[in-house]
Amino acid sequence: MTDQAVMPREPYAGYHQPKGIDEDAELTHIGPNTPCGEYLRRFWQPVCLTEQLTDLPLALTIMGEDLVAFRDKSDQIGLLHRHCSHRGTSLEYGIVADRGIRCCYHGWLFDADGTILETPGEPSDSRLKDSFVHGAYPTREFKGLVFAYMGPPDTMPAFPVFDTLEMPDNEMIPYAIHYPCNWLQVNENPVDPYHSVFLHSRVTEAHFNVAWGELPVVEWHVKEGGKGVHLTNTRRWKEYLWTRINEWVAPNFAQTPDIYQNPDREKFFVRAALSKWAVPIDDTNTMIIAWRHFNDELDLDGKSDRTDIGLNKVDFLGQTSARSYEDGQRIPGDYEAQVGQGPINIHALGNLGYTDTGVALLRRTLREGIRAVQEGNDPPLLAPTASGNVPTQCGDVIVNVGDMSEDRELQGKVGQAIGRIIAETENLPHRERQAEIENRVRTYLAER
Ligand code: FES
Ligand SMILES: [Fe+2]
Numbered sequence: 001m002t003d004q005a006v007m008p009r010e011p012y013a014g015y016h017q018p019k020g021i022d023e024d025a026e027l028t029h030i031g032p033n034t035p036c037g038e039y040l041r042r043f044w045q046p047v048c049l050t051e052q053l054t055d056l057p058l059a060l061t062i063m064g065e066d067l068v069a070f071r072d073k074s075d076q077i078g079l080l081h082r083h084c085s086h087r088g089t090s091l092e093y094g095i096v097a098d099r100g101i102r103c104c105y106h107g108w109l110f111d112a113d114g115t116i117l118e119t120p121g122e123p124s125d126s127r128l129k130d131s132f133v134h135g136a137y138p139t140r141e142f143k144g145l146v147f148a149y150m151g152p153p154d155t156m157p158a159f160p161v162f163d164t165l166e167m168p169d170n171e172m173i174p175y176a177i178h179y180p181c182n183w184l185q186v187n188e189n190p191v192d193p194y195h196s197v198f199l200h201s202r203v204t205e206a207h208f209n210v211a212w213g214e215l216p217v218v219e220w221h222v223k224e225g226g227k228g229v230h231l232t233n234t235r236r237w238k239e240y241l242w243t244r245i246n247e248w249v250a251p252n253f254a255q256t257p258d259i260y261q262n263p264d265r266e267k268f269f270v271r272a273a274l275s276k277w278a279v280p281i282d283d284t285n286t287m288i289i290a291w292r293h294f295n296d297e298l299d300l301d302g303k304s305d306r307t308d309i310g311l312n313k314v315d316f317l318g319q320t321s322a323r324s325y326e327d328g329q330r331i332p333g334d335y336e337a338q339v340g341q342g343p344i345n346i347h348a349l350g351n352l353g354y355t356d357t358g359v360a361l362l363r364r365t366l367r368e369g370i371r372a373v374q375e376g377n378d379p380p381l382l383a384p385t386a387s388g389n390v391p392t393q394c395g396d397v398i399v400n401v402g403d404m405s406e407d408r409e410l411q412g413k414v415g416q417a418i419g420r421i422i423a424e425t426e427n428l429p430h431r432e433r434q435a436e437i438e439n440r441v442r443t444y445l446a447e448r
Contacts, residue, residue: 031065039373046147106119107120143291169296176287191248215235227381230423232419236411245422385426386427391427
């Protein structure tokens with residue numbers, strides 16, 4: 001952990017500003033054998049879109065390790081260390097085989113689990129291929145994404161199927177976007193609901209609905225045991241009280257409610273519009289690997305464009321490098337704000353305020369998880385319910401409160417109550433949970 005640098009208090013103090021300050025390596029360095037890298041390796045991580053696996057191998061870097069992914073002709077997905085364990089040629093130039101991948105240089109054949117199947121130039125009695133294995137990681141294909149587990153084999157957790165990924169009548173479109181900056185600043189964005197007021201509304205123009213420009217009252221709801229946080233941001237908009245629940249699950253999964261939400265009618269727990277991971281490529285590059293969700297409760301104004309979702313594209317403003325530099329300057333979006341923090345944001349030069357409560361909470365949660373793993377413990381992990389799904393809390397609740405006072409203290413209390421009601425109903429299936437939430441929220445408001 002790095003200490004806050006001492007800032008000068010006089011004007012024109014450029015010369016006296018602290019310089020040459022290091023990043024917080026404990027939270028930002030993710031390579032093999034780093035504390036944070038070891039922690040992140042204890043979770044399943046998405047590594048690419050399944051559409052990226054063609055008849056050619058795919059070169060990838062994940063958490064500082066150079067890898068190659070492929071789908072062989074018997075439909076196994078392999079994720080191998082990129083450099084051939086004979087003499088190091090990159091397997092991105094390998095030939096995808098009926099089973100495994102064959103190195104182009106001397107024809108060694110590697111199975112998806114790293115077993116060396118053939119060393120064809122070696123004498124027939126050679127035992128070389130049986131004397132070691134090539135580096136490989138277990139993979140899992142799920143709804144258009146490829147996941148891998150890159151930690152110690154004996155601590156591999158169950159693959160987490162979050163409840164939002166098994167919703168009734170819900171279509172999911174996968175996408176992946178490269179951010180040329182450290183994973184942490186991408187990871188922190190979802191727990192900062194205040195940026196929505198400014199970046200997405202007041203500072204430039206309304207990227208989404210104008211209601212986003214209302215300053216919300218935010219309450220943070222910490223998941224037990226350092227497993228993440230969901231935050232209720234409650235706004236008054238006309239006769240409605242709109243509580244938006246963003247969610248972050250340690251270490252790098254987040255969900256956002258409807259980005260095109262229009263609080264013009266009552267809605268009880270419309271769920272996530274996107275579910276995403278901030279996956280470190282290396283210390284200064286990150287991939288957002290995610291799904292956009294579509295169902296008849298989301299985007300009622302029909303603003304989404306499904307054809308604009310995929311590799312390095314998603315259907316809302318300012319998320320990629322695709323726009324011109326000038327456009328990014330005139331109407332900056334999440335991409336400019338996060339990449340603009342520099343290759344690795346220097347925490348000692350930042351000055352956190354009340355509105356950064358979620359960021360401080362996230363950093364503390366990560367630090368605790370990292371240290372738990374360093375001490376030989378398992379990191380905190382959200383568990384599935386009897387349904388097999390891992391319950392989550394992201395969604396929108398919009399309730400007509402008529403002429404109820406605009407009192408911000410009251411908004412905070414309602415946000416607190418809704419955050420609690422949502423967590424207490426997490427074991428119910430979606431439709432029952434919606435009905436129960438509506439019932440309890442109406443009762444809470446009537447009893448006030
Ligand atoms: S370097 Fe790959 S087979 Fe020789
Ligand atoms: Fe944003």
